[in-house]
Amino acid sequence: MAGLSALPGRDEERAALARAVDGLTGGRGTVLDLAADPGLGKTSLLHLLARLAADRGATVLRARAEGPDAKPYQVYRDAWGDDGHRPDTPGSPGDIPWDTGADRDLLRALRDRCADPAGTVLLLDDFHHCDPASARLTERLLGEPPPDRLLLVLAHRPRQAPPALLAALDGAKQAGAVVRIEPAPLTTAAVAALLPGTDLLPDAGAHRAERLRAASGGNPRILHLLLAAGPDPDHWPERSDAAAGPLLRAAAPLVAELDTLPSPVAEVLAAAAVLGEPFRLGDVARVAGEHTDRTADALAELARADLVRSLGPGGDLAFRHPVLGRLVHHRLNPGLRLTAHRRALALLEARGAPAAARARHAEQLLLGGGPAEGLPALALPVLVEGAAEVVVRSPATAARWLRTALESAPADAHDARTRIGLALDRCRALTAAGRLEEARALGHEILRTPGGLPEPLDVRALAVCVGVERLLGRYAEADAMARTVVDRLPRPLPAPLPAATADLVFDHGLVHAVRGTAAEVRALAHEAAAAAAASPGAEDGRTALRVLAAFCDSYAGDFALAAPEVERCGRLVDARPDTVAGRAPDVLALLGCAELYVERFTDAHRHLSRGLATASGGAHKHVAVNHLLGLSILDQWAGRLDLAQRHAREAERLGTEIGAPDVVGLAMAMRASALLWAAPRRRTAEVVALAEQGLRHTVPGTGWWAGSAVGLLAQARLVAGDPAACLRTLLEESGGEDLHLLQPAAHPSLFALMTTAALLCGDLATARRSARAADAAAERLGRLPFQQSQADRAAAAMAFADGDPARAAELALRAARVLRRLRMPVQYAWTVIAAAPVLAQAHGPAAALGPLDRALDAARACGALRLCEDGARVRAALTAGGPGGPPGSPGASVADPSDPAAPLSAREREVAELAADGLPSRRIAERLVLSPRTVDTHLGSIYRKLGVSSRSALARLLHGPGDPAGRDPIR
16 A cells, blocks of 8 residues: 555654654663554554664564464564574573473573673564463563563563463563553544545545545555445446456465364354344354254354454354455355355345345355346345345445346346346436436436337336436536426326326426526425325425425525415425435435525424435535535524534535535635634635635526625625625616615625615615615515514614614614524624614614623634624724714714724735735736735735834734734635
């Protein structure tokens, strides 16, 4: 494995070895107990120690124990030589009396030969295999002080070492005579260091490293085997045997260990590999065709060899690691493998085991091509039923089983419908496994069936293909395919609704949900949900269609209809298992978003989290992004700013992996939105640039992806003190003053942004229209608390502009109380900080300080550094007798005395922030797409307006005397 010689993650062990060598050269002998499970790197550490000692001039002797049946003192003999006088070993002449001397004489002779002034290093590997005489000699040696110039290293597996030796090592360690080194499993960072190319995509590399660490248990040898076998479940081979060659080559040392097993023991191990984990004594005996007593003896020997381990008092057993079972299975003789799988299948059938447990044996029998008559007829139903059971949690396995079923099914015309049905099931499994291009090719091949597809297979095939096209981001193609059926459906829809039609309507609805055009399928969703209500035995389908209809209502802002239905759908989904006909992630995403719109925030978080956990297989990347983006919004509103950024980062990573620019763009905008509050004010320009980059990634006209990014960028620009850019963003990117291109459910908050931005730009007419529009939108939405609070913010800003600070303060505080009750600390703190100058003007500074201090407490509790800075400046201004108010507040003016940069224009503020951060004029010009001369002109104006004469003075004014200019870039 690349980089293994560097021993990443072994800093502590390397340091301990170095200390031992240092002690040896200083004349201090030591015994090192190097104890670890197989594969954790004991031998690599021995190699390192040998190099360290040789570099110091020490004599290095090494040997490997060969087993309890070796001749007495075998490992010591091999290290020193049978005559005890190796040519390369300085020391007094004379043979070591291996065959005639007592242990005491042997120890004396060994001490005499440790006369090298630079010391002697004795490395004994696999010491758990030592013969009884070597073990006894070592126990005596541990009971005495080690020779002054001897470094003895015992590398062993504690599970296999003789108990008496372990006791002697523990006793010597307690007495301080032994230093124990126990290599721990590798960390995720150490695994990442072993993987090539992880520095190119750090987020993706860290994600893969964590998955490999978990799969390997942090064991370097197992990690090596997994990499050889192709461990990524998103690209798992169609059949596990495809990885047999690379796996066997990488596992050569382990294969050699298996080859030492006696034949009866190896056969029992093979039976266990056929059964799969976990396995039990009785089952292994039946599959191996052995008597139970003999099987028990063999399993005991396998346990002593640490190839098999007990899982607890229940009697279940497992391999040391699952990859060991795969390795054993790969090496089985084909004939013996078929016999064992036939026995295992018969055993499980007699027991009435689930089809998923039986399917792996049926698969092997069909792949083996055994001559048994009637085998396909017996095994095919097992494979098909098993695939249906595992498709949600392991779609790649389901796809593999269905391929085997298709290859084994009769090809005559009588079974054509069966074969097409199997192919469609496999297409869905491939889709869930994330193998979208393969699924698309198979789906289109099915659609091209000569003579056309019979009903209802034609509708099923189109539904499958629509789902694939949607996940590939080909929304126009998906919509066109769905309409070939939707436009010719009988109206009203038949009741009960055929399952294939229900699937197609749901997939059609998902296309429009992600495109932001849910209004186009709203009526169809309601009609389909009503028709499905009369469908017996299709509860999952009915639930999915009801959730789709409720989502369409909530997206349209028809909350009077949506709110009670969303609540009912939540109860329905909570009562269902995670399967929901394999649609659980999609259903939970729609439900969570609908709950977010109708302000059932706790339910939304619960269902989105459940959907994220339910998404499995390769397609989880395409599905999980919706849950991650929804969770990022909810976490930000709840003040969990770090978690909001992590969810946005993960969505950005997945969006990059699946090639979805809309996902990447919206994730960037959401990360910028969280950073807007979490980062200090000096980072403003970078945060806004990140939000701008996010909007550029989204594709115009792609619905809520771009629409949501527009709203987030507009807010960032307003909070950053650029109301003109905020207003321009909203008007140019949303279809005009009515914001008709943006989702209606967000209209109150967007109109509130527009109101404040227009006021700060001096556009009273636009501000007044926007404030009225915010209130009207809140009324259309049923005056839900959050949306009403945003309308109240807009009304407060207009009241202040109209010269009624008392009314403005009343409305702003009413909005703040609602936000606090909703547990939205960031929005609450922002509202109060913005309203504090208004409240001071209406009722005096003392009346503003109490609410302001509570808002600052809320901001500090959730790490909203910007709000802490803004609040502190407002408080300082109020106590000094000024009105104050950060940019974007109802009481803010163009010249804001609480903001040192208030006299500056929006462009000058950007230049000033970057200059205060230490960027030279050339870098500022590149960042802001200006010429260096224009930057210098802006700096001259900034210096005059702020009364400073240098960049350092500017930095002190904007950031404070103790604020460092350097910073980490926002990634």
